[in-house]
Amino acid sequence: MFVKDEAIYPLDYWSQELMPIHVTNHSCDPNAAFNEQGMLIALREIKENEEITYDYLRHPIPASPWDFACKCKSAGCIKWIKATKY
Numbered sequence: 870m871f872v873k874d875e876a877i878y879p880l881d882y883w884s885q886e887l888m889p890i891h892v893t894n895h896s897c898d899p900n901a902a903f904n905e906q907g908m909l910i911a912l913r914e915i916k917e918n919e920e921i922t923y924d925y926l927r928h929p930i931p932a933s934p935w936d937f938a939c940k941c942k943s944a945g946c947i948k949w950i951k952a953t954k955y
């Protein structure tokens with residue numbers, strides 16, 4: 870599990886063979902976000918069996934090569950993720 874403000878993994882992982890960024894899903898109410906240093910930081914406590922999510926639209930680099938419908942079911946869900954605007 871991660872406590873609030875704990876670093877999860879750096880964006881640098883993008884350049885490695887095993888990239889957790891690819892298995893980290895989008896959520897409109899994410900529990901993690903990248904800071905300006907490119908580190909994924911826990912926004913709140915994340916339990917061990919809880920899925921780590923971040924907002925693809927606030928990601929510093931293109932997180933998805935295509936637009937997609939969001940199914941995160943959060944109250945503030947924007948439903949359609951326009952990832953290709955980057």
Ligand SMILES: [Zn+2]
Nearest residue numbers: 897939941946
């Ligand atoms: Zn959503």
